[in-house]
Each structure stands twice: as structure tokens, then as C-alpha cells.
């Protein structure tokens with residue numbers, strides 16, 4: 001394979017074509033540097049973002065030279081010592097020593113690995129292989145479990161395959177109607193709005209479901225301001241109206257689907273006045289939304305974390321899939337159900353093996369054929385591959401206990417901020433015998449570690465990412481990492497070597513990708529025909545792409561769905577209340593989410609001055625009428641308490657939120673952490689925690 005040139009250089013100006021380090025839109029950008037000055041972000045006309053970036057993207061290069069970045073390993077001398085600088089040799093010795101001691105004393109599964117949805121495909125692949133081959137532990141999962149796992153599970157059940165969008169973004173403007181559920185893309189991925197704006201200017205309608213009025217709902221035709229946790233009732237209610245109004249596509253249901261009869265029976269009991277009572281959405285809005293969807297020639301239903309991050313997240317998504325199938329708006333051009341993936345590599349990160357039940361190519365660890373294929377690629381015995389392990393929250397919850405993980409290796413995740421019931425998770429982290437964290441900053445999780453390994457940033461290593469469309473992208477390297485910093489692949493490779501598996505773990509991204517292609521071949525997420533050269537030349541390649549002559553697959557399901565008989569599956573869904581509902585003690589709903597200027601746990605964006613100027617601290621949105629009841633004014637310090645803990649936040653009064661609901665962004669640390677409050681009640685299928693709804697008490701006050 002030919003090496004791809006990292007950087008084009010003309011008359012002293014270096015330009016590197018790459019992608020944003022943050023969200024799943026993975027906007028194309030250039031990094032430019034004149035006369036060896038620090039890199040700055042400049043425009044790149046890439047097919048997804050068309051030159052547009054949000055403020056996070058424009059400021060992304062500032063972190064490359066941040067004075068706060070780690071440039072040397074840190075180690076802690078227990079029991080009471082602080083972190084101190086150390087050599088790589090000492091740091092790696094400590095990690096290897098901890099792994100060996102723990103496994104000798106407690107068994108293989110006492111060592112766990114926690115990955116991230118921002119890691120490149122190469123890292124996700126090698127991390128999964130490292131856990132199964134070098135550690136032979138079943139205990140590996142990643143923070144993507146907290147992100148898209150409900151939509152992934154529902155898509156597999158209904159369509160036989162999980163790819164965020166089954167069509168490219170360029171199809172969005174052509175849709176006559178779009179139902180967007182639980183997403184505020186105008187703030188979280190602003191460049192995508194150009195597609196929705198074009199769709200509306202062509203005369204299309206956009207219906208947005210959200211408990212808050214947001215910049216996205218402001219751009220909509222109709223806003224359905226839903227009571228948190230009632231999404232399945234809404235979907236069933238829209239189906240009920242569609243049935244009565246004759247909007248169903250009976251030939252499509254008969255020819256391309258299975259299982260509608262029971263769904264039809266269930267939907268018949270979700271009449272509009274009942275659904276209004278459950279969801280809080282006026283009956284005439286329900287009728288209007290059903291009419292827009294039902295009379296459209298082409299339509300899409302897109303979900304995001306709103307309906308997905310619930311203890312019934314899979315059912316919620318399945319209920320919307322039932323609706324799209326009953327309307328005959330799937331498996332056709334400019335139609336379909338899609339999930340708007342959140343994290344940068346939320347898609348690729350769940351395809352190549354860092355999930356507890358998964359092997360590369362979207363193969364399954366509990367499938368004998370899949371195990372045999374991967375064992376052969378890896379050159380190990382099939383019986384030596386571990387069985388599926390615990391899901392993310394379950395692994396974290398059991399840390400330090402009998403039968404739980406005693407040594408944890410974390411790559412690209414900040415659990416102390418991003419995990420649900422974060423106060424409890426901090427205690428579990430402290431109960432570990434040993435914690436290793438690889439990061440480029442001293443995150444809140446790294447602060448608690450025994451060893452911190454300084455890792456390279458996105459512009460300092462090449463690798464592939466898979467965006468929300470299923471388009472595999474190439475991030476090119478702009479420069480070497482600073483002295484003292486290593487890439488995650490180099491770390492995994494060294495750890496593998498030290499554990500006696502020298503030939504198993506290449507450290508060059510291109511070599512890892514070659515192996516990934518081979519391993520994924522014949523799998524659901526087949527990357528066999530994708531090369532770095534093709535990605536660079538073709539502005540990305542859509543999987544599945546089984547060989548180098550295959551054009552890739554921008555649109556799925558046009559001929560058949562990916563089930564054994566080619567038909568999509570309906571799944572009966574009854575509305576069930578969230579795990580926790582408001583009561584006398586905790587009388588309001590709490591919901592959490594993202595804001596424009598911050599990203600995920602804020603490890604990176606909280607270190608960018610321009611972003612901190614825009615959004616410097618944690619806050620809670622409260623409806624002014626509700627605030628008056630509590631005697632709370634704009635900017636007052638308030639205390640939120642749930643059954644998990646208490647957070648202190650500044651009050652932001654806004655009529656954009658429902659009277660009965662509070663909203664807290666989840667990017668901030670310390671006592672303003674939203675996840676001190678959130679409920680870890682898990683979806684029974686996806687094991688997704690219920691980040692999006694719990695019961696909360698509001699009080700004026702500045703102490704816990």
C-alpha cells in the first residue's frame with residue numbers, strides 16, 4: 001500500500017486535509033501553518049459540511065499547543081502520594097506489573113478495559129484485540145454504550161443492520177417530511193442544518209420532538225413539546241392516527257415487512273386524547289404531525305439521544321421504526337429511519353470490537369462462526385477468546401468488588417464526568433487496586449489514576465473515523481506528537497509486547513487498518529475494499545464495501561432489508577413509564593444534554609478560552625413560572641437533588657422549557673456535574689442508562 005502524503009507544502013505554507021476531532025458529523029477541515037507557525041483551522045470543501053464548521057471545530061487546533069497538555073507519564077505512589085512525573089519505562093512497568101498481579105490473584109476478568117467513541121477505528125480494533133488476546137479478559141466496553149446503543153440494538157432488530165443513517169446527508173433536502181426526535185442539531189452540529197434548511201426551502205416540512213424549544217425547533221414546521229420519557233406513546237399515537245386516516249402503505253407492509261398485526265392492535269389503543277394526556281402534546285398537534293408524515297411522498301424519521309437514552313430506549317426507537325415502516329417510508333429512495341450518531345467515531349467505535357459482546361466487522365462474540373473467523377485472523381485458538389462481558393455501567397458499578405474488575409485501563413474516556421450516577425462511579429474508581437488512564441489532559445478521571453499516559457492528539461496521528469452516514473473518513477496526520485507523548489496504538493503495542501504478544505499488535509495505523517480490513521471481511525460492517533488511498537481520493541467510502549472494485553454503499557435497503565428473508569420486522573411496543581417519575585419528594589423531571597460550545601465531558605472544550613467565554617459554567621434551565629414558585633431569580637445558585645446525589649448550578653430562567661422539566665448540560669465538572677444526578681436504570685436490551693429522564697427536587701441554595 002502506498003503511503004498517503006500527510007501534508008501538502010507550498011511556499012512555506014503547510015496544509016493538512018483532515019477532520020474535526022469532535023462530533024459524528026466529522027466535518028472536513030484543513031489545518032494550515034505558515035512558516036512553522038502553530039496550526040490554525042481553515043475551510044475545506046468536504047461533501048458533508050461544505051466548508052461549514054461550528055465554533056468547536058474552528059478552535060480545535062488551539063489544544064495542540066495547550067500548556068495544559070500532558071507531555072510526560074505520571075505515576076502515583078500509593079497510598080497517599082500525589083501524581084509525579086515518571087519515565088515511560090517506569091510507567092509501563094507499573095501498568096504491566098498491576099495487570100500481572102491482578103490476574104494472578106483474581107483471574108483474567110479482574111482486569112478491565114474501557115474505550116471511547118472518539119477513538120479511531122484502528123484504536124477501537126486494536127483495543128478490542130488487546131483485551132481478548134493479550135489480557136484474555138471479557139471485561140471491555142466503552143462510552144459509546146452511553147450514547148447510541150439503543151438505536152443500534154433497535155436497528156438490528158428491525159432491519160438486521162446498524163448504520164446510523166441508511167442514506168447520505170445529501171438525501172435530507174429531498175425529503176417531503178422529516179420527523180426529528182430528541183435532537184438539537186442546530187446547536188450540537190450546526191453545519192448539518194444546511195440540509196434541513198434546504199429541505200424546508202424546497203417546501204418540505206420538519207417536525208421536531210423536544211421537551212425544550214431550541215434553535216432546532218425554531219427552524220421547524222411544528223414543535224411537539226413532549227413530556228420527558230413518553231416517546232413510545234407519541235410514536236404509537238401517530239401510528240393510531242395514520243391508521244384512522246388511511247395513511248398506511250398496505251402493499252409495502254405486506255411485501256417488505258413482517259409482524260404488523262400485533263403492532264396494529266396495540267396502536268389502536270393509543271387514541272389522540274389518551275396520547276395527549278401521556279405526552280402533554282395537544283391533540284391537534286398530533287393530528288398535524290401525522291398528516292404531514294402520512295401525506296408526504298417521501299419521509300424520514302431520525303432519532304437521537306432524547307428517546308434513546310432511556311431505560312426503554314430500544315422500545316422507543318422500535319416504536320418510531322414501526323411508524324416509518326407502516327407508512328411505507330423505508331427501503332425506498334429518500335426515505336428511512338436513521339439515528340443521528342453523537343460521538344466522533346460513535347459509528348466505527350461500535351463496529352470493531354471494543355463493545356462487550358462484539359468482534360470486528362460487527363461480528364458477535366457469542367456466535368461460533370464469528371469467533372472462529374476472528375480467531376483465525378488473529379492466529380489464536382477460538383476457545384481462548386473470552387465470552388461476552390459486562391456492559392459499561394455494570395462493569396463500572398462492580399469495580400473493586402468481589403468478582404469485579406480490580407485493575408482498569410481507560411483509553412479516551414472521562415468516566416468521573418460522563419458516567420451516570422457519577423458520585424458512585426468515583427467511589428468505585430477509588431476502590432480499584434489500580435487505574436491507568438491514557439489521555440492528553442489531566443481529566444477528572446486521570447486525576448484519580450495510579451498511572452497517566454500522555455497520548456497524541458488527533459492531528460498527530462493518522463487514522464480512520466466512520467461518520468454518522470457510515471462514511472469511512474481519513475484523518476491525516478499534520479505533525480509528530482510532542483516529545484514524551486505517544487499514540488494510543490504505540491501504548492497498546494508496547495503493553496501487548498510486554499505481556500508476551502509481540503507480533504500481535506502493530507503500532508502503525510496503516511498496518512492496523514490492513515488487519516482490520518481483513519478481519520471485517522464478510523462481516524456486516526465490511527471494510528475489506530476500503531483503503532486509505534480510496535478514502536482520500538473519494539472523500540470517504542461508505543461501508544459495506546467488500547472489495548476494492550466495489551463502489552461502497554451510500555444507500556442501504558433499497559432492494560431488501562438485511563434480515564435473513566430480506567423483510568423488515570415490526571416489534572410490538574407498549575408505552576411504559578420511565579424508571580423514575582416525579583413524586584412528592586422529587587416533583588420535577590430532569591433531563592440532560594449538550595450545548596453548542598462544549599463537547600461531551602468537556603476534557604477538551606473546557607480548555608479552549610473562546611468556548612469557555614461562550615459557556616463558562618454549569619447551569620440549569622428553569623421555566624420562569626416555576627422559578628417564581630421557588631423564589632428563584634436569574635443567575636441564582638440552586639441545588640438539584642435526586643436519589644443519586646446533589647448538584648449546585650446557576651439558574652437560567654427561560655420560557656423555552658416545559659414548566660415541569662429542568663435541563664442541565666452534562667459537560668461540566670465538580671459540583672455542577674449533571675451526572676451526579678442521573679439515573680443508571682438500564683435498558684434491558686441495550687444496557688443504556690436513563691440519562692434523559694429522572695425525578696428531581698429543586699431548591700434555592702449554594703451548598704450541598
Ligand code: SF4
Pocket residue numbers: 020021022023024025026027049052053054055056057058188189190191
Ligand atoms: Fe466539529 Fe461537529 Fe462542530 Fe463539525 S459540527 S465542527 S464535527 S463539533
